[in-house]
Amino acid sequence: MHATSPLPLLKRVPPGAWITLVWCTSMLLTLLARVRLPGEWQPDQLPAVQLYRWDGLLIHALSTVMVLVGAWLLERRPLAALTWLILAPICETATLGAGGLPMAQYLTPIVALYFIASARPRRTAGAALAMGIGTLVVYIATRLLCGWPAGISAEVAVALVTVIAWLLGTSTRHAREHAERMSAQTAAQAVTAERLRIAREMHDTVAHSIGIIALQAGAAARVATTQPEAAREAMRAVETTGRETLAGLRRMLVALRAADAGQGDDTAAAAQPAGLDDVDRLAAATTAAGVRVEVQRVGEPRQLPPDIDLSAFRIIQESVTNVVRHSGTHACRVTVDYGEEELALEVTDDGRGRSTSTDTGFGLAGMRERVALLHGQFSAAPRPEGGFRVAARLPVPAGAR
Template sequence: MPALTLSRVCRVRRLAWAVVLWSATILYPFVLVATVMNGTNGFVGMEVFVSALLTVLVAALLQRHPLPGQGTLLLAWTWALLQMPIGGIAALQIAITDLGVGYIAATRRHRVSVPVLAVTLAVQALSAVVFLSPDDFLLLIIVLAVSVTWLAGNSIQVRRANAEMMRVQATAQAVAAERLRIARELHDMVAHSIGIIAIQAGVGGRVIDTQPAEARNALDAIEATSRDVLSGLRRMLTALRKDDPGAAPLGPSPGLDDLDRLAESTKDAGVRVDVRWKGERRPLPPDVDLSAYRIVQEAVTNVVRHAGTPDCRVTIEYGDEEVSIEVEDDGRGGVVGTGYGIVGMRERVGLLGGEFAAGPRPDGGFRVAARIPAPETAAVAAT
């Protein structure tokens, strides 16, 4: 009931305001002419105040009904000039109607503002010719005044349109960047786990008849890995839900503290990961911690898939202002730039203002190195 009452009050207010505006529009020419005819040595008294108030109300009509509003201004001031053909009335006619032209040019399209410009200019020029016997200079002033006003209003509209276009483009770029981020997250999350699952499935299929225990271990590894990736996907999809902004993710994002679990799952795939820590370990900002983990995960996945080696080394070094990541192997090496893994790692590091390098080692194998800024102050704030 309160909402319904409020809605009715709003409708009554809008109706009352519309009645006031249209009543003022109807009365305006008559009041203005009466004020002009009664004025002798300038406009004084209550009539001037009422005329000024009605002028403001008619100008307010331009907001929703520009053509009737501008037409009323032209009619009223032309009629007033007819009753008292003096320069002061002509100047007011030009100034007030030109302001209407500028407002319409700033708020309406050219198909509306250009005809308004033409009609206003014609009325002003014709009024000057009929009532004031002007010279060429006065006509030039009239043309310049209305043209400059229209151009000023049009420039405001153009700037507003450009600002809106830039806002739309910025929104589109933000959406595209978010989609790329999600794509990288999905790639990093799924590629590693599916690769391990595929390898374990192959191992289990080959030894299921001869070594049932090993096949059981492979199935256990597949189950654990698949549960991990499903939990990660569930967290991501929950975070992306738009219909329930208050929903919290089902679990924390992975970080460098999860490297031991990553090493265990990779060991089940046939590659031993030697994780080495240097420097004093400390909490990192969430984005740095997640990106560092994803870089190691992607690099280790590439070792499993392409290196053909039984082990690799992961070195995490904490500096005062940064964290460094290095993943090395002694395998067959690789080709930089193939697939999306190297590109994704490079983009992650670049977004955080760090440095990234990946390529074959001089003595064989492959090396991935990243340096990500992580000041101690930022880490403390993140905790």
């Protein structure tokens, strides 16, 4: 199994721990603001009478218990947790003599609102925002109806910070959902690409060999009574081609299993794919089956990247297979041009110049896909003078030139 990288340190801390940390920090800031620090003539905010009395300390403890309960419920029952986290600053504000819910005390519900908006569905996040803003409105309205002073300006700032925290959480959720969709889409595309690659390899490996086998078997059937030795030779060719096909399929399966199991280079080396060095063997086998293949090389042959080498061979193999199956001719020409910046392939014949009703079109589609993956150019069409022409141009990377 593949090892997964551990989460960043900050992401390992659960939301409830962050809530508790924010509450302790806000309590510390509240007490520091009501103590004359060095360099100050008086505290930044005057303390209320009950702040340090037994009833004030009891309210501090009760508020802290509410925060702990809300932090414990946050990941299981977010709206219930937010209720406790809103009641805690309301209770704590009773000991401060403030005209509204101070920003320091309301930071705990604000942070909780961010976590809810980032992790919960849209409906839950909307209900949490309504609870957060509605509490501020009800709190100020109650003080105004009772004739008590109300810090409306400070509450507007608290409400803005609350909305901003909710928007940040919503943006985080949308980004995560988008990343999950893109990951799923990428995985689906990778699976589709792998299926197409396997289908191309299976088609290219089997189609040519089956065509040769069909030709040899037909020839053996025609001369079985009149030329027994020729019939036996054709059947030996059928056996040889069948064994080569099975070996090719076995190499492909070994490579696929090795890639799936994550094995090393030894297994991959044992399943070495075909390349342009096998064109002569392909031409000899096809010629022996009754369709003469003339191979012409232009330029100096050189080592090519494995993907280009394999694709070039498969294009030639599929083109020759189409000549055997559909052209109705007894000869074709293969040209391999080793250019400085590209590899040019051309397969031509003098046959019918069109596909038959038995042609499914998978071969041409597979060749076109191979060339497109290598950012090359592909064409396949009847020739004006008769016959059919398949041409492909595959760019060669600068490091392989």
